[in-house]
Amino acid sequence: MIYNAKMECMSREDMRKLQSERLQKIVKTCYEKVPFYTRKMDELGVKPEDIKSIDDIVKLPFTTKHDLRDEYPYGLQAVPQSEIRRVHASSGTTGKPVVATYTQNDLDHWAEGVARVLAAGGVGKEDVVQVSYGYGLFTGGLGAHDGANKVGAVQLPTSAGNSEKQTMLMQDLGSTVLACTPSYALHLAEVIENSDKVNLKDLKLRVGFFGAEPWTEGMRRELQSKLGIKAYDIYGLTEMSGPGVGGECDCQDGTHLWEDMFFPEIINPETLQPCAPGEFGELVFTSLCKEAMPIIRYRTRDLTRLNYGKCACGRTAVRMDRILGRSDDMLIVRGVNVFPSQIETVLTEFPVFTPQYFITIDRKGNEDSFDLDVELRTEFFSPNPSKQMPYIKPLYDRIVSLCGIKPNIHIKEPGAITRSIGKAKHVEDKRNFRG
Ligand SMILES: [Zn+2]
Incomplete structure (x- = not known):
């Protein structure tokens, strides 16, 4: 099922036009409202008027995780505090975390990104979505939760942990959808295997959406056979909003990225120049709709490549290969x-x-x-x-x-x-x- 056919199946020409309009607007906001970007753009001698189409994105400065830490907590915010509705933070392994803020429109766009992924896996009003991502500052729990709400499904916010109890609830409450990290899904599968109270054949589980860490085709086969489900990739990062920057369709031949909201580029991490089409490199995103904390050319450190070829599902949204790894990893x-x-x-x-x-x-x-x-x-x-x-x-x-x-x-x-x-x-x- 396609949640937003207009955006997910837009012609390349129309998409570029939309991306160009949105980029111009976001660059103007960043230049006028965020001192960090005023300074960065002045250093490169770029003015908002120089950005006439999406191709001009290469003139703009990059943003790194280091920059986000330097601007902690609210340095990159482009709206007054009174417009902020929520704050999340990524788990910083050392030092300060990266903080993300959201206006109501940002929360709506985020929920739509997740809704598109869930709908691609056939999730709708009849479903019970068990959200076993952690709830809290981590974007996984509430992100998946709001997406499930958007498609009209029942939200079952079990969060992560308490694995015996949550597999029992999975059985008793008839969960049809599981959303969590792939490693936790594997753990739940083992708990079910060893349980004398929960039986795989009594579960209604049909599909799973797994993300927040890179995983492999082998892991997909394992999860599909152990849980008796179809397993989909859901991709995202806190800096862009959270999960739901993209997700797999039924073809499972690459992860579609919602490029009306998040413009992707692939660059050579050494030279910082754009890679040739189809070449592996570092994924870079510009948030095209974000109000509270728009980010220009964010270097994700994720290594992958993009495929602009037509997908059998009918979506025109670009597809990303499985993440080879995070260059940090x-x-x-x-x-x-x-x-x-x-x-x-x-x-x-x-x-x-x-x-x-x-x-x-x-x-x-x-x-x-x-x-x-x-x-x-x-x-x-x-x-x-x-x-x-x-x-x-x-x-x-x-x-x-x-x-x-x-x-x-x-x-x-x-x-x-x-x-x-x-x-x-x-x-x-x-x-x-x-x-
Ligand atoms: Zn597709």
């Missing part, structure tokens, strides 16, 4: 670039392993070490190391050939690797603390 081990998601991809190729893993990186002498904890599924597990060996060798060979690093693999008992209820933590880099 990229590990450099013995000079080789590795993304944790590559390890997940390899693990899901081997049916004997669960998709759970934990990487520990350390430096011993002058050499980096890469230790990988993995779990065998219960039916394949034996505490006897000689019985584990036949499983280790093929996994080791595959990681060497795909990632170019030699891992020390440790097999753990099923369930031994810590499960997360929000965004998964897969890596500990001990080198950072040793200088």
Whole structure:
């Protein structure tokens, strides 16, 4: 189902016209109302009048996460405080978080972005949407909640955690839709598997919308088979609003981005120049509708590519490839670039392993070490190391050939690797603390 056919299926020509109009307006607002952008644009010698079409976006300055932290908390706000209806903040791992503010129109646009994704997965008035993203400053919970409200579905705000209770409610209250991080969905699937009260066959669960962390096709297969659902990607980031910057359609051949609201570019993260069409690079967004905190050319650090080809679903909205990784997440081990998601991809190729893993990186002498904890599924597990060996060798060979690093693999008992209820933590880099 297409929630807003006018916007999601607009001709390229009309979309560019709309994007050009909206960009001109947002640049004027930023230049006049936000001292940060006045200064940045003056430094580059760009005036709002120089922006005549969406192609002129390349003349504008970038905004980085660092800039958002410097302007903490309200430095980038373009409206008076009396127009603000809500504040969210991203989980800063160190130091100050990134704060996002919203007017009522911003909240409406955000809810529409999520509604478009839910509708693409067939969610409507008959559905019960269990929101198992955390509620709070994190945009996941309330974002999914407002989107479910917009499509007229029942909202079941279980939030994350209390997994036994929430799987019981899933069964008793007839949840048809699950929204959470993919790692938490996997954890819920395991709780259901081990429960004597909840039965997969008694669940009404039909679809799931998973986001807030990069995930793989292997994880999709795992979630679809374990939960008996169709699993869709929902993409977003707090700096643009939250979840619902885009999502997958039924074709599951790329994530459509709602480019009437969020203009995407792909740049080379080294040269900062635009990439050729179809080339991998860093995703950059400009919010075209945001009132409270419009952001120009925000560098997401997410690495992906864009496909402007026609989608079989009928939408013309550009499609984004699966996120290869966040450049911040990229590990450099013995000079080789590795993304944790590559390890997940390899693990899901081997049916004997669960998709759970934990990487520990350390430096011993002058050499980096890469230790990988993995779990065998219960039916394949034996505490006897000689019985584990036949499983280790093929996994080791595959990681060497795909990632170019030699891992020390440790097999753990099923369930031994810590499960997360929000965004998964897969890596500990001990080198950072040793200088
Ligand atoms: Zn499509």
